[in-house]
Amino acid sequence: MENRFLKGLWGYLKRADIILWMLLAAISVYSLLLLRSVDTATGTSYFRTQLMATAIGLAGAVVVSMMDYAEIANYWVLISGACIILMIYTALFGDQVLGSGGVDARAWIRIAGRTFQTSELVKIAFMVTFAKHLDILKKQGRLEEPIQVILLACHAFIAVGLCMFQGDTGAGVVFFFMFLSMSLGAGVQLRYFAILFVLILIAFPILWEYVMPEYQKSRFTAVFNLEDPTVQMEGGYQQYQGRISIGSGKLRGQGLFQGTRVASNAVTFQQSDYIFSVAGEELGFIGCSLILLLLFLLMVKVLHVASMARDDLGRFMCFGFFGIIALQSVVNIGMCLALLPVMGVTLPFFSAGGSSAACLYLGFGLVQSVHMRRKESGGLRLRQKQPLRFVGKAKGKSKRLS
Template identity: 35%
Template sequence: MTAILAAPLRAARRRMDWPLLSAVTALSLIGLLLVWSATRPRLLAAGEDPQTYVKRQLANVLVGLAVLTAVALADHGTLRAWTPPAYVASCLGLAAVLTPLGKTVNGSRSWIGVGPLDVQPSELAKVALVLGLATLLGDRPGGERAPRGAQVALALAATAAPLGLIMLQPDLGTAVIMVVTAFGMLVVAGVRWRWLALLVAAGAAAAASAWFLGLLRPHQVQRLLTFADPMADPQGAGYNAVQALVTVGSGGLGGHGLFRGDQTGGRFVPEQHTDFVFTVAGEELGFAGAALVLLLLWWVLWRALGIASRAVTPYGTLAAAGIVCWFAAQTFVNVGMTIGLAPVVGVPLPFVSYGGSSVVACMAAAGVLISVHRQTARRL
């Protein structure tokens, strides 16, 4: 029996994308150190275990790696079979957030309390949306080069459902990531440009209407105004943006050293272990450490692009391309928040920020990439 199982396991190991997996693991380990440094001063001041958050994040990473492995070993048929229930479950989770089960944090009702755990369904919905759109747009009967109009309509409807629920929370950052991801997948699927132009025009009209009709929440308006001029209210609405920029810039080339950042130690930057974890890298590891984080994220994106280009099915190409759009947009927004290139909308840095939902979702996405890679390697 052992000999019978050994051959498939060896074949599976050979077809794993080890460079991608190594980058994901390295980012997770760096994230553990940054989360530890960001949370240690507050816990010490409160007389609590300074390793509380890093222990939780380690558990998140281990669970995420288990999910990554399970997804990576699944073939396309299995992933497609699980996509509808995953999509429905994610929408039900997003709807449950709006009930008394939901919790409001920083003006957004995005979490569900499950015992001692807080689950953020919008993070898991990103994976379900990518797989759902890959299924809808990747089905090409008769060898057609582009999806049919009915397929595009279904894809837009499938995007609108979770997107609408997320906007009701409201979570502008996650909504932006989802819109970019869905639009990128439509482009890769080969949707005609005139339809894409109409979508862009409709999106611009919706954004303008939301602004001029006062549909945005006050804290969302403040964040957008602060992005235009953070120094207009440096002790109020612009505080996060100003302190993040100061913290990143204070590290110089080599940084002050782990656990030695004055800004981090003084807890000047709010949410530094989640949305602003990149500021810890900038201050304590300096330009070199921050560049290493970005280089590893770039390597993940580069491997994912290669997987998308070599995939043997439209489903595989679209799934990998959707993950590229998701990770690229989220990285740009998260890092952009800390250096003044994007408004503060609250999105985590993939694989690095603290949070079980984010870590598990990103690991599952990496598992999808490896699954597509394995499927391609099997055909070669």
């Protein structure tokens, strides 16, 4: 039994992308160290929750990687339907979060006494369903037809619209960027993106005037007025405090578990949206640079897996995962540095949040599945060509054709 397990493990490791696994392991350990520091300073339990989510996520990643991603994608219609029902259920019956300035979101449901953000799971499902949609059009040679591009946009904007229905603007932005990265990777013509960009420019003033609530407007304006004492105490409070924490660490930081501002909880939501400020204060510029390097290497490796994929379907899935990591990294770090408005987007794999972490590991499992099947064709492993044989009628002996 033990030998069989060891052989299975060795066989898995030979097929898996070990460098990708090592990067994920380094990111996971780094995240747990930062959250352990927050727990030690504030008496919370984010570390334990993250550790449990990481263990579940890693197990899920291994299971998903052992499955053929193409077989999973065959159920894309069923997956899409289930996701729509889940998102609508969450918007109607999920836990409501109310905040100042008109914040009103229902993006979480309760499972076994714990909250779960359904959009995190739907992001991974979108990797599958949208990749399958693109793959079908690519095979049919219809990816350049205007009506098909419009249908692709409708596919994506269903997800974006459901996030807005929940009051979760940050998740909607992530879905939109996934749509862009996967569509660009699939070869959708640039003219369609130019048209989309023009439409956004036209719609933005209307949205600002008649649709966007006051708290979202204040987040945009705070970026440009962060030196105003009034803004520092209101709409720009988080960003102002986060920037101070990052700057206080200087080159090497105050030391892990030694952050005075971490202990005083000066930055609200430092365990999730502002985990980057914890790294900045306690580990300084070096610690922040390490986060950037690890995430950059992860994204580069994902694109490398995409380039080696056996088919377009696997390639598109990798582009989707890349879109999640790239957008969330840029937006989260940008808002921590007060370069972008606050959007409630977490730093992938680093921020506390069991549902976010566990679901990202599932996306990672899909990328590993693509890598492990890069030498297969049509779901079957390529084999060496065997010599042909025929049976001679006269003597009944087989002869080999070279």
